[in-house]
Amino acid sequence: MSDRDPPPEWLEHSPGGRAPSAFSTGRRILIVDDEPDLAESCARLLGLKGHECFRAHGQLEAMTMIDQLVPDLVVTDLYLSDGDGLAVARHARRRIRPLPVILMTAYHSPDAVAAAAEVGAVDYLLKPFSMAELDRAVNAAIAPDPLPVRAPHG
């Protein structure tokens, strides 16, 4: 549950990892959406691009996975059925090494845009987005090196 858990073997190709090798283009991405079908779509498409994807469908699940897996990137919906996707985003941004976050929403509103800016999300995708858009946003978020990204409130 915490950063101090023994580092699993994937640490080797995590951001800032010491040994970026053959996997240097493929990143570990956590996709959070309470719509499992859509999470699966995103995961499979990003999988086609060579990324390793994990899926979470709720807020607590997502936070747990962030802590345990420490992905390179979190892509989360703004509204989750058991809570707020913003909380997930904040959780990812509050780490010692803040994780880049991409927000997705089905409902474009000025409040949502402001919230995205406030948590320091690198992109904001409006559903339904095309997979090309998702790919572009992911590439922008992880390349060349996702860290250090803008700090919250920065």
Place this chain on the structure above:
Amino acid sequence: MGSAEPPVAEESRSKKELVINAVGITLTYLAVGLLWVVISEFALSEMPARTLVLNRVAFILASGGLLYVLASRWAGRIRRVNQDLEETAARAAALFDAAAWGILRVSPDGTIHNANPKAIEMFGYTLEELIGQPVELLIPQRLRQGHLGHRASFFSAPQSRQMGLGAELVGARKDGGEFPIEVSLNFLHTIKGDVVMAFITDVTERLKLEREARRGETLTALGAIAAGVAHELNNPLAVVSSRIELIMATAEPGLSAQTREDLEVVHRNARRASQIAAELLNSARQRPVERRPVNLNDLVEETLRNFREQMRRVGVSIAVALAPGLAPIKGDRIALEQVLINLLANARDAMAAGGGTIRIEGHALPDRPGFAQLSVSDTGCGIMPDALGHIFDVFYTTKATGTGLGLWLCRRIMLEHQGRIDVRSEVGCGTTFTIMLPLAEVPEQVRINV
């Protein structure tokens, strides 16, 4: 003066005092007279004649003085009552002249006897033209017969009341114009005969405000619904379009051309559905309007970039004639783009059968400095004259799949920009929408280089 009591109450009180005074004087005089008779019969008969004379003189003087005092008080009362009456009449006249209602004095046979200035202004007749005329002169021809019946039944059981409760009353001006009114009828019994005072209010403005308030409520409710719909719709639509992309990305070699095309159609329509939801949401949202300089020519070019290909596919060509170096206008870029997109989409739909040309022209207005104009013309089917007056109404549409929001939104945006939108159309020839927008900087009075 200065009394806060209503004039009617004052008047009746004065009258009562008058009566009491008169009775008092009479009773006093009678009592004193009686006393004198008694004294002279029993007591004064033995007095010397000189004392008797003095006594009588003193009595006559005393009673005369008393009578004088009382009579003068009485006269004062009468004077005050007269003053009160005059004041009441003056007040009534002032009310009549300055009232915010139109007031008509009408006799039981329906003849107008008097009209106040407001009524004269309201209906556009002169006082001379009104007096002696039947009151039906002031309502539209088609309603006159019905009004005769109402009037007869009113005078058979007269009672002050609001007229036409639950019904919409209409007044007619001299020039034939009609306007909604409210009338209250006040029945008066006077010595000179029965009379009705009709108080008339022009409720055009009030009805307009009420309509606007109702529309505002509709919009708020619409906004909430649209937000919910957009949200609930976009998630499944995202699933649909992403799965189609997945199919196309993974199974590409195995797909027949037909299947690929079918998938593309499904994909396009999933996105279209979400655009419709977004449009609905946009229309309903009260977005604060930005005021920044916007280059109209750039705006047109950028908007067209996304449209040209689509237009070409349906056989529509686009001709653009923009005045070079057109000064920037002041406005909200996103909102204005929305206006342009709506107008282009309408033009395209108007030419759905057989294609045509959309012509976009932009230039400054020489006769209206400080404004620029942009027009979008099509060579399509045109708009029927009876529809032309309604095309900017909310939810009004002539298209089978229209939402009735597009042009309404255009007009709302233009109003928010202190601009305007106009339409000219000829059935079978085409339609031209013209929008006029204020420039970011009002040009100076004379600019030699321009």
